[in-house]
Amino acid sequence: MFQSSLYSGDRTKDYELTIKQLEALIKDEPDHIANLSNASALLKQFLTDINWVGFYIWKESELVLGPFQGLPACVRIGFGKGVCGTAVKERKTQRVADVLAFPGHIACDSASRSEIVIPIIKDGQVFGVLDIDSPNENRFDETDQTYLERFVNVLERYL
Structure with a gap:
């Protein structure tokens, strides 16, 4: 599931390493972008079977496209709209095995089949979301969710 030779193939250990790499990359840098x-x-390097990974930032009552890796994407997503907007509305991770079955899914890339979106909350306020898409159905499991939420927790500490 991981593409770089830096990783061992043990998902737990490899996620732990990626989280440590994230902290090393951002701990002394104040710029959010x-x-x-x-x-x-870092996530694009680490994860396989994904076709988009990036961030939407909450601005003026909607999510606005932020830094990402992948094909061009939707620029603005409304509150409660699609998987990303739902993650903001519910303030909880959305793990979707089949995006075609998700009511109101916004298809920025028609190749996407599964998605995980983790809200980023800073000082009790929505900052944005981490959004990861895959061309494979049911790509993301509980392990991915647990460690991607920890990844976001590190980001929240430094934003």
């Missing part, structure tokens, strides 16, 4: 850019690049 730089940190989100490096975070998306």
Whole structure:
């Protein structure tokens, strides 16, 4: 499931390593855009079977496209709209095995079949979301969710 030779193939250990790499990349950098850019690049390097990874930032009552890796994407997503907007509305991770079955799914890339979106909450307020898409159905499991939520927790500490 992981593409770089830096990783052992043990998902738990490899996620732990990626989280440590994230912290090393962002701990001394105050710029949010730089940190989100490096975070998306790190996840793109680490995860396989994904076709988009990036961030949407909450601005003026909607999500606005932030740093990402992948094909061009939807620029603005409304509150409660699609998987990303639902994650903001519910303030909880959305793990969708089949996006075609998700009511109101927004298809930025028709190749996407599964998705995980983790809300980023800073000081009790929505900052944005981490969004990861895959061309494979049911790509994301409980392990992915647990460690991607921990990844976001590191980001929240430094934003």
